[in-house]
Each structure stands twice: as structure tokens, then as C-alpha cells.
């Protein structure tokens with residue numbers, strides 16, 4: 368029996384008619400993908416904890432849903448909202464950010480080639496080495512701050528150019544228009560992992576990027592309580608069609624509750640991200656002036672090498688920054704050990720400010736300096752955050 372196509376399912380997700388082409392991101396964040404529940408009038412969608420859906424007596428599925436791996440109401444709502452936020456045609460939601468990346472790599476053939484940043488998210492490198500290593504996918508890791516190096520790494524077999532900006536944890540900035548242009552010239556698909564920026568601060572499709580990837584675990588869900596990922600396509604493209612098949616037939620899908628929580632978090636995404644970005648800029652300034660700090664990596668600082676591109680390409684510099692503690696790895700560990708308001712934990716983008724010694728979580732292959740600490744700025748009062756860093760850094764000078 369022929370299943371309904373996903374497009375038909377999406378047509379059934381009623382997008383509130385308050386939305387127009389001109390709706391701004393705060394309005395989309397609250398309304399896109401949502402509808403009033405037809406059965407009860409509930410303003411907030413129920414969590415559809417069902418694996419399966421009833422057929423009509425004639426054997427058809429008139430409501431568009433058959434089985435919750437292939438499509439589910441909560442996932443459809445989340446995908447409609449994410450596509451609207453990014454200004455894309457279609458979003459494909461996964462059970463993690465790396466599952467989203469894996470689905471895109473799944474769509475390649477043995478021998479196909481990827482160009483990726485040398486400081487790409489460390490999990491991406493593990494994915495291509497340890498999961499796809501035996502599949503014959505070729506990957507070149509190069510410095511993405513220099514478009515000439517990206518262009519020089521391209522081969523006739525290059526199918527995917529994977530950018531990540533700002534990057535993790537050095538906050539390097541990639542020129543997205545240059546990446547899109549290089550990809551177009553060789554017929555490759557350009558991807559931007561926009562997790563650090565979010566659609567609030569950066570809209571990669573404006574620069575010609577084909578696919579946007581996010582770990583929705585971070586800012587998009589925003590409360591450190593759900594793991595997820597998404598791929599969003601600007602237009603139709605064959606790699607994304609394959610990624611949809613990977614979602615539906617390989618099945619790394621988010622649960623209805625995951626989708627509901629993520630959509631709930633998105634309502635405040637624009638407000639959270641702007642507040643976190645403003646606070647991070649002030650904290651970067653504070654750290655830069657501190658005698659126990661050797662260097663600060665934040666694209667909002669005028670002496671950051673990517674500042675000019677970030678200022679053009681983003682509407683704020685984001686809530687993430689890193690810095691080097693003067694002295695050794697031990698001094699950095701000591702600072703991390705002394706914070707009281709910041710929480711020592713990995714991950715980012717939630718309401719709690721986090722501090723992390725990156726090199727020790729990334730493992731022995733890491734390129735990250737051993738005295739680097741990464742901060743994810745949350746929603747606490749900025750004065751409390753600065754006072755906390757000040758007292759912790761004070762220990763390092765003692």
C-alpha cells in the first residue's frame with residue numbers, strides 16, 4: 368500500500384493564518400507550525416503519544432498519518448516551525464544534531480568527498496572517522512577562515528562543503544557567501560552548521576547556502592532538557608530528499624515529547640538569544656581587561672580576525688565565547704573549579720551559564736589549547752556572572 372508523501376502530510380499541518388511572508392522571527396517563533404487543536408480548542412498542541420493511526424474502512428489514511436516513524440503530528444509542527452524560522456522550504460527533524468549530520472552523509476556514495484573545517488565540531492570528526500570510516504567517504508579538513516584553502520581542497524568528487532560558523536570552540540568565522548559560491552561552481556551542496564548563531568542572528572540562505580544544520584539541543588530548544596537536530600533546505604535538492612528517507616526509513620527520529628519540548632522552547636528563542644548575545648559581548652570585554660586572561664575569542668570584539676565578516680553576516684555575535692587563562696592547563700582547571708554561578712558542564716545554549724575545559728572533553732586528538740575555557744552565557748543577571756568570573760580568576764592570580 369502506497370504511503371502518503373511527506374509533502375501531503377505537511378499540507379495538513381495548519382499554519383496559523385496570522386502569518387504572512389513578512390512575519391518577523393518573534394512572530395514566527397510563537398506561531399509557525401502551530402494550530403488550535405481541532406478536537407478541543409486547546410491553544411497549545413497536545414503531545415500525540417501514539418505510534419499508529421487509524422485507517423478508514425476503504426483502507427485509506429485520510430488524515431495523512433500512518434505510523435509515527437514516518438510522520439507524526441508533533442514532528443510535523445516542529446518541522447514547519449523550523450523551516451519558517453530559517454526561511455527554508457523544508458525541515459527534517461532528527462533525534463540529535465549528529466543524527467542530522469549522519470543523514471546527510473548517508474546520502475553520499477562511497478568515494479564521494481566532503482570539505483569540512485579543521486576545527487569542525489569534534490563529534491562531526493568522530494562521526495566521519497569512526498562511523499563512516501569504512502564506507503570510503505573522503506573528507507578534507509581545512510581552515511575555513513580562508514576561502515582560497517576551501518577552493519583548493521575541492522575535488523571532482525566533492526559533493527558536500529560543510530561549514531560551521533561561528534565555530535566551536537575558537538569562534539572562528541566563515542564567509543558563507545564565499546562557501547556558497549565555491550560549492551555552486553563545482554555542483555556541490557553547501558551546508559552551514561548554524562548551531563551557535565541560530566536563525567535569530569544568522570540566516571545562511573541569504574548568502575546562498577543550500578542546507579542549514581542545527582543541533583536543536585542547544586539554543587533552539589534552549590533549556591538543556593532535550594537532544595535533537597535538524598536539516599533545513601532552501602530548495603529541493605537530491606541530498607535532502609535522501610536525508611528525508613534516512614529519517615523515515617533509518618528512523619533516528621525525535622519523540623513526540625522531544626518535538627513538543629523543542630517547539631515550546633522556540634517560543635522564547637529570539638528573546639533568549641539576543642539577551643545572551645548582549646551579555647556575552649559585555650563579558651568578553653570584562654575578560655579582555657582581566658590580568659589573569661591571556662586571550663579572548665569572541666567575534667564581537669573588534670580585534671577578532673572574523674569581526675568584519677561576522678558584523679556583515681550576523682545581527683549579533685552570539686552567546687558563546689572562549690578564553691585562555693594565563694599560565695597552564697592547571698590554572699584553567701582551577702578557574703573552572705572555583706566558579707559558583709556558572710555550572711561546570713558540557714553543551715551550551717541553555718538558560719544556565721556553563722563553563723567548560725574543552726580540551727579534556729574533546730579527547731587526545733584535540734587541537735584546542737589546554738588553557739582554554741569555553742563559556743555558554745545563560746540568562747542569569749550579568750553582574751552576578753561577572754562577579755563570579757572575577758572571583759574565580761582571582762584565584763588563578765594568587
Ligand SMILES: *Cc1c(COP(=O)(O)O)cnc(C)c1O
Nearest residue numbers: 463464465488535562582584595
Ligand atoms: C552540539 C553540537 C552538535 C551535535 O549535536 P548533538 O545534538 O549533540 O548531536 C553539532 N554541531 C555543533 C556546533 C554543536 O554545538
